[in-house]
Structures are given as C-alpha cells and as structure tokens.
Amino acid sequence: MEWLSLGLPYLPFEALGWEARPGPCVIDAGGSPARVLLANLAACALGIRPGMSLNAARVLGSIEVIARREDCERRALEALATWCGQFTPALSLSPPDGLLLEVGASLRLFGGAEPLLQCVREGVRALGYRPRLALAPTPLAATLFVRAGEEVCIRGGRSLIGPLSRLPLTDLQLDPKIEQSLAGMGLRCIGDCLRLPREGLTKRFGAGFVRLLDRALGREPDPRPWYTPPSRFERRLELPRQTAQTEALLFAAQRLLRELEGFLRAREGGVQRLTWSLAHPGASPTRFTLGCIEPGRDAERFGRLLRERLTRLVLPAPVQALVLIAGAILPVASVQGELLDSAKRTMRESGEALIERLRARLGEEAVRGLKLVADYRPECAFRFCSPGEASAAPAWARRPLWLLPAPRPLASRDGRPCLNGTLVFSGSRECIESGWWDGGIARDYFIATDARGVRWWVFRERNSGRWFLHGLFD
Amino acid sequence: MDQRLETQLAHHGIWRAGTRSSAAIPGIPTGLAELDGLLPEGWPSGALTELLVGPEGSGALSLVMPALVRLGQEARWLAWVDPSYTPYAPALAQRGMALSRMLLIQAGGRPTDRLWATEQTLRSGACSAVLSWLETAEFRDLRRLQLAAATGDAWGILFRPGRALTEASPAALRLRVKSAARGGVIDLVKRRGGRTASLTLRHP
Known part of the structure; x- marks a missing residue:
C-alpha cells in the first residue's frame, strides 16, 4: 500500500477565498477567550502566531479578524476529494484539513511516485490551495509527515522507521495528560518510545498509545472509511x-x-x-x-x-x-491527445x-443551418435546422435567392402587376397548387423584371386574381 | 529612367500606379468568366471585400455565389451574419451550394452584436467565408474586421449601402454594384495594388 497524504494547512483561509489578502488578517478559532487559529503572512510579519489570544494580536497591529467557517472547509475538502478521484478511487477524508489517497495501483499509470506527486501538487495549486504532500506505506505515517511539514516520498516498510523515528511526539495529537507525562520522562520523538519495552509503555500510557505506534509502522491494520464522491456535481x-x-x-x-x-x-x-x-x-x-x-x-x-x-x-x-x-x-x-499539428x-x-x-x-436560436424539404409549396420547401445537417436535393424549376418572409401584395394596373413601374415577364409560367387539406394554394409564378432591372419572383392567386411578390432573384 | 531611382522605387513599401503589386495575394477564383477579366487574381482571401449595393436586388450575391459554392466544398463553414431576408435554400441548392456547410447567424437588431458576430466568425478560422450585412460601420470597426479576416484566413464579404462609398475603408477590395436594365454595372472602387475599372454584366 502506498498512501499519499494531502494536508492543507491554510484551508481556513482558502475555503473562504482569503488566501491572497495583502493586509494582515487572522482566523478566529472561536471559543473563549478568543484565540488566533491561523495568521496570514502579513499578520505573521507583525509577530502574530497561531494560538495567541486575539486581544494580544490586536495589540501588535490593526488586523482583520475572520470567523472560521467549518462548513465551508468541509465543503472545500469534499470538493477536493472529488477532484482527486481522477488519481485513485480509494480516497479517505481526514478532517479537518487533510485527505488520504491510496495510490499503489496508480503509480504505474502516472509514471512513478515522484511524477504523481508533482501532478497532484500542480493540480491542487491550480485550484488555489497550498498543499503539503507526503507519500508513505501507512496512512498514519503519511499524515504525521505532513503535520510535521516534511514532504517525503517513502516506499517500502523498511525505509519508513528511520524518518518516522525523528518525528516529534506532539504530532500524534495525544491526550494532553499523556503528552505531559511523556515530556516528563524526557521522551521527545517517536524513536525514543520505540526504544523502550512495550510492556512498560502499555502500562504507563495505555494500550491505545502503543497501538497508535504500531499503526504508524504498519504492524497493525489501520482501516480508513472510504469517501464516495457524489454522483452529480453541485x-x-x-x-x-x-x-x-x-x-x-x-x-x-x-x-x-x-x-x-x-x-x-x-x-x-x-x-x-x-x-x-x-x-x-x-x-x-x-x-x-x-x-x-x-x-x-x-x-x-x-x-x-x-x-x-x-x-x-x-x-x-x-x-x-x-x-x-x-x-x-x-x-x-475521444481523449484529445496532442501529438502533431x-x-x-x-x-x-x-x-x-x-x-x-x-x-x-x-441565444440558442440565433445560429442555425438550412435544410431542404421535399415540398412543392415554396414556403415549405426549406426549414431551419441545427448547423451541419445534410439534406437531399429535390428538383425544382428556377428559384430566387431570397424569399420574402411572407408574400407582399402588389398593386396592379389593367390586370398587370406594378412595382417601380409595370413589370415585364420573362420565362414561362409555373403552376403550384395544393389541396384544400394542405392550406389550399393555387398560384401561377412568374419571373418579372422591373424598370431598374431587378428581377422578382411574383405570383398570381388563381382564385382571386391578385398579384403578390414572393422572392428576389438578386 | 535613372538606374538608381529604379532600385529605390523597387522598395516593397512603394506602390506605383500602373503596375500590379508583385506580392500577389492568394485569391479565390471568381468562377465567372466576365469577372475574371476584372479580377484576374480572384477574390482576396484572408481579407475584406466590400460590396456597395443599392436598396435591393443589385445582383451582388450572384457575383460571389460561384466562389462560395467552391468554398462550400471545404470542411470549413460559410457564415451568413444577419442577411436582410432568408436566403432561399432551394435556390442555393440549385446553384450547387452545400447547405450543410452554411451557418445562419441572427445577431438581433443591435449593430454591436452584428459586428461582434462578424468578427468572431472571421477570426475563428472555422469559416472559409463570412457574409455580413452591415448598415453602419466605423473605420476602426472595419479595421478590426480586416485584421480578424487575416488572422482566421477567411474571406470577409461585407454588403454595405451605397452611401458608404464616400467613407474610407481598409478593405482589400471595394466594388460598387448597381442593377441596370438588363444586367448589372460593377465599378471597381478600390483594390490593393491595382487601378480602378468598371464592368457591365448581363443577366444569364
């Protein structure tokens, strides 16, 4: 098993989008008396440290105080876990500020441990977080390295014990009472405890403490609850x-x-x-x-x-x-691989x-394509479609390049239509007729030229004898 | 003439009336024998062509139709931005136009949207030709369109009202098209590296 621990030490800032604030600001840890949970760079420059009381921090300089939003942090952590699903399906949240990824099966795909770490690091940074990453054979060890701020990449159980022994015991986040008595005995790092007899340690600090050490070293199983990403993105x-x-x-x-x-x-x-x-x-x-x-x-x-x-x-x-x-x-x-061009x-x-x-x-309707429809009525011979749709071409007599949205009535003199003077017909008549069930049109179409030389497509309604303009030959 | 003067005048930045520019722009064949005499290098691709037309029925679309049909064989799109009427599909199909390559864009009434859509289609490189009906356009708008056409290697055809004749334009080619009794009159108002000319076309 290869566990990748992803720690987000600045998550309280990042979940609120405050990571890039230039002015000094701190996160209020809540509780009373109010304490500083986290300070940004400008605040640190003023001498403000996490754990300091808020009143003390205010004395050091004018600062902006933001209330911690644990719901936002949780949402950000879950979103990040969902995003990490592209590296491995085996994910576990370790709240409040970490994720665990079991990446043993993904190493080959990403070309080894270092490239994978690089890939995760760059991706998380692009999302606006400053992550700490460590790879170790057990989840607890990986978490401990991240907490200690050591970005290691350890593979194989044998090479784990050395670096792990150097980590301070305070990173185990033990009961304050146990922590105090460990310090009282002069035990500072994990290695100090590993050198002592097990029975004695169990007697003094309880079986839970020894089990914790065993889990970190992989001597005892350390099951983690898997995180199931939601099936839809919201x-x-x-x-x-x-x-x-x-x-x-x-x-x-x-x-x-x-x-x-x-x-x-x-x-x-x-x-x-x-x-x-x-x-x-x-x-x-x-x-x-x-x-x-x-x-x-x-x-x-x-x-x-x-x-x-x-x-x-x-x-x-x-x-x-x-x-x-x-x-x-x-x-x-298809996966868009860029090889050439x-x-x-x-x-x-x-x-x-x-x-x-x-x-x-x-708007959706503003971009369309054109399609032919096998219909002899001029208005119905085409329709709009989505761009790129192909259509078969039926055969018709000569048609104008532009069709008016609706036929326009024409004035007539002595039974001949007029538009900028009398129209002169050319070519032959084309009859278009449809049955009463289909709108019932009966028209004689002509190509007519006006005095300016513009050619129009006009028709006479057979029933009423009235003239209409229907198209323009351009 | 003096040899030294000749060499000075051979500078590529100097255009001399009467000689066609040596840097020929790759053109699109017009497909009309009569028009080829006027435009031997064809329609300028990667540049703007301005057609100054009358109110209606000037025959300007028929002029560019054969070239558009040829471009329709390419994989790229032919975009029509805000035509005054609906181009009639059966007529286009009769002339051999590939309807499946046509992109009709209704930019709505706003001139800014119309200019935006024209520029986007020209610049994208996804269109081989862009036909746009522009009522009003400032010189700097046209300059933007000209650059967009060069970037996207698209033939930009602008249909503009005849009154735009007096305005300056960065288009590579400007033609005034008028309808006459039995055909059309084409005035070549401007072309890159060539002189103006006129031609009378008859209806087929």
Missing part, C-alpha cells in the same frame, strides 16, 4: 467579497470549473449543460444555463463561454456566492467551439 463557492465585476467572478468560477474538470476526468466523461446560479444578498439568485454542442470538460473552454454570458448579463445586485451545477454526465468522444489547432478554432460561443451570447 458546488457552492462563497466569494471573499461581494462583487459584480466580471473578472472577479470569472476568477472564482475558474476554480469551480477546474474542480468540475477533475470530477469529470475521474468518470471519463463530459457535460453538455452547465447551470450557474449567482447568489445575491437579499435578492433572488440569477440563474442561467450554458450549453455546448459536444460534451466536454475543458475548464478553459467553459470559462470562455461564461465570459461571453457574464459580459452581457445585468446583475441586480453584487454577488456573494457562485453555484455550479453540472448536467448529465455523457461519454466524451498542435500549432495549427490552436490557430484554427473548431466550428463547434465557434457555434457555442456565438450561442452563448446571441
């Missing part, structure tokens, strides 16, 4: 500040889209419809759905579609949270991507 992201700016919203949305990408990659699927909901304080949320032609999972592409929509959207109020709900998961046609592909956008972009801004 994620809410709180924004650090209420905003109505497109760029700020896109930045936050990009994080959600990257999470979605990992979620979909784990399922080897893609989505066609994304529903966005922008939550406003004191107003009903703005909801809209973006669709694309081919199912996909590329965060960049979805981001571009969102940009087009957001630039046109009028928001009733600033946004405080983003919600992304993915539609049905569909199989993706990558330069050409970047220059030439695919037609599908273009159509999606146009539709995102102009």
Whole structure:
C-alpha cells in the first residue's frame, strides 16, 4: 500500500477565498477567550502566531479578524476529494484539513511516485490551495509527515522507521495528560518510545498509545472509511467579497470549473449543460444555463463561454456566492491527445467551439443551418435546422435567392402587376397548387423584371386574381 | 529612367500606379468568366471585400455565389451574419451550394452584436467565408474586421449601402454594384495594388 497524504494547512483561509489578502488578517478559532487559529503572512510579519489570544494580536497591529467557517472547509475538502478521484478511487477524508489517497495501483499509470506527486501538487495549486504532500506505506505515517511539514516520498516498510523515528511526539495529537507525562520522562520523538519495552509503555500510557505506534509502522491494520464522491456535481463557492465585476467572478468560477474538470476526468466523461446560479444578498439568485454542442470538460473552454454570458448579463445586485451545477454526465468522444499539428489547432478554432460561443451570447436560436424539404409549396420547401445537417436535393424549376418572409401584395394596373413601374415577364409560367387539406394554394409564378432591372419572383392567386411578390432573384 | 531611382522605387513599401503589386495575394477564383477579366487574381482571401449595393436586388450575391459554392466544398463553414431576408435554400441548392456547410447567424437588431458576430466568425478560422450585412460601420470597426479576416484566413464579404462609398475603408477590395436594365454595372472602387475599372454584366 502506498498512501499519499494531502494536508492543507491554510484551508481556513482558502475555503473562504482569503488566501491572497495583502493586509494582515487572522482566523478566529472561536471559543473563549478568543484565540488566533491561523495568521496570514502579513499578520505573521507583525509577530502574530497561531494560538495567541486575539486581544494580544490586536495589540501588535490593526488586523482583520475572520470567523472560521467549518462548513465551508468541509465543503472545500469534499470538493477536493472529488477532484482527486481522477488519481485513485480509494480516497479517505481526514478532517479537518487533510485527505488520504491510496495510490499503489496508480503509480504505474502516472509514471512513478515522484511524477504523481508533482501532478497532484500542480493540480491542487491550480485550484488555489497550498498543499503539503507526503507519500508513505501507512496512512498514519503519511499524515504525521505532513503535520510535521516534511514532504517525503517513502516506499517500502523498511525505509519508513528511520524518518518516522525523528518525528516529534506532539504530532500524534495525544491526550494532553499523556503528552505531559511523556515530556516528563524526557521522551521527545517517536524513536525514543520505540526504544523502550512495550510492556512498560502499555502500562504507563495505555494500550491505545502503543497501538497508535504500531499503526504508524504498519504492524497493525489501520482501516480508513472510504469517501464516495457524489454522483452529480453541485458546488457552492462563497466569494471573499461581494462583487459584480466580471473578472472577479470569472476568477472564482475558474476554480469551480477546474474542480468540475477533475470530477469529470475521474468518470471519463463530459457535460453538455452547465447551470450557474449567482447568489445575491437579499435578492433572488440569477440563474442561467450554458450549453455546448459536444460534451466536454475543458475548464478553459467553459470559462470562455461564461465570459461571453457574464459580459452581457445585468446583475441586480453584487454577488456573494457562485453555484455550479453540472448536467448529465455523457461519454466524451475521444481523449484529445496532442501529438502533431498542435500549432495549427490552436490557430484554427473548431466550428463547434465557434457555434457555442456565438450561442452563448446571441441565444440558442440565433445560429442555425438550412435544410431542404421535399415540398412543392415554396414556403415549405426549406426549414431551419441545427448547423451541419445534410439534406437531399429535390428538383425544382428556377428559384430566387431570397424569399420574402411572407408574400407582399402588389398593386396592379389593367390586370398587370406594378412595382417601380409595370413589370415585364420573362420565362414561362409555373403552376403550384395544393389541396384544400394542405392550406389550399393555387398560384401561377412568374419571373418579372422591373424598370431598374431587378428581377422578382411574383405570383398570381388563381382564385382571386391578385398579384403578390414572393422572392428576389438578386 | 535613372538606374538608381529604379532600385529605390523597387522598395516593397512603394506602390506605383500602373503596375500590379508583385506580392500577389492568394485569391479565390471568381468562377465567372466576365469577372475574371476584372479580377484576374480572384477574390482576396484572408481579407475584406466590400460590396456597395443599392436598396435591393443589385445582383451582388450572384457575383460571389460561384466562389462560395467552391468554398462550400471545404470542411470549413460559410457564415451568413444577419442577411436582410432568408436566403432561399432551394435556390442555393440549385446553384450547387452545400447547405450543410452554411451557418445562419441572427445577431438581433443591435449593430454591436452584428459586428461582434462578424468578427468572431472571421477570426475563428472555422469559416472559409463570412457574409455580413452591415448598415453602419466605423473605420476602426472595419479595421478590426480586416485584421480578424487575416488572422482566421477567411474571406470577409461585407454588403454595405451605397452611401458608404464616400467613407474610407481598409478593405482589400471595394466594388460598387448597381442593377441596370438588363444586367448589372460593377465599378471597381478600390483594390490593393491595382487601378480602378468598371464592368457591365448581363443577366444569364
């Protein structure tokens, strides 16, 4: 077994989107007296340390205090676990700030332990987190290394004992009473305890303590509850500040889209419809759905579609949270490997991507194709369809390039139609007639030229004898 | 002429009236024998062609139709942005147009959307030709479209009202098309590296 432990020491900041605040700010641990749970870099520079009382911290400088949101942390952790599903199906949450991945079966696919660690690290960073990663043969050992801040990669049980022995006992997060008596005996690190007889340790500190050491070394099984990612993607992201700016919203949305990408990659699927909901304080949320032609999972592409929509959207109020709900998961046609022609592909956008972009801004109905229909009535001889649909070509007599949306009545003089003067007919008459059950038209069509030389398609209604304009030959 | 002056004038930045530019733009064959005399290098691809037309029925679409039919054989799309009427599918099919390559875009009434859609389709590289009916356009808008056409290697055909004749334009080719008693009159208003000319076409 190879366990990858992923620790997020700054999760309380990152879950709220506050990781990039320039000014000093701290997270309130809650409880009384109020204590600092975590301080950002600017706050640390002032001398503020985690564990300090909030009042002491306020004396050191003016700071922003944020209440801890454990629900947000939990959601972020679960979202990250879902994203990690692309590396292994064997995932376990270790709240409040860690994940465990059993990656023994995935090492070969990713080309070894180091490339895998690199891959996970880069992906998690792109999501906006600063992770600590350690790989070890047991889950507890991997967690302990992360807690101690040692990013190791240890494979095989034999090489574990050395580095593990050097870790301080405080990282085991023991009962304060036990911790105190260990310190009283002069025991500082795990190695100190391993050198002592088991019976004595059991007697002094209890069987639980010895079992903990055994689990860390892999001498005793350490079962972990597996995390089952949800079957559909629905994620809410709180924004650090209420905003109505497109760029700020896109930045936050990009994080959600990257999470979605990992979620979909784990399922080897893609989505066609994304529903966005922008939550406003004191107003009903703005909801809209973006669709694309081919199912996909590329965060960049979805981001571009969102940009087009957001630039046109009028928001009733600033946004405080983003919600992304993915539609049905569909199989993706093929894995887009780039072997050749990558330069050409970047220059030439695919037609599908273009159509999606146009539709995102102009509406679903604005981009269409044309199709022939085997019908002798001119109005019914074509219809709109989705672009790219093929049709067979029936044979007709000569037809005009432009058809008016509806026939336009023409004035007539002595039984001859007029338009910019009297029309001159050319060519032969074409009769088009249909039965009463089918609208009942009876028309004689002619090609007529007006005084300016423009050629029109006109018809005379057989029943009423009235003249109409129906098309333009260009 | 003086030999030294000749070499100076051979500079590629200098255009001399009467000589066609040596850097020929790869063109699209017009497919009309009469028009080939006027445009021996064909329609300029990767650039804008402006057709200044009358109110209706000037025959401008018929002029570009043979070239469009040829482009329709390619895998790329032919985009129609906001045509004044619905192009009639049976007539297009009769002339050999591949309807399955046609992209009809209704940008709605707003000129900004129309310009945006035209620019996007030109720039994407997914379209071999883009036909756009632009009522009004500023010089800088046209300049953007010209650059987009060059980026996406697309033939941009702008149908513009006749009054735009007096406005400056960065288009590679400008033609004024008027209908006459038994055909059409084509005035070549501007072309890159060539002189203006005129041609009378008869209806087929």
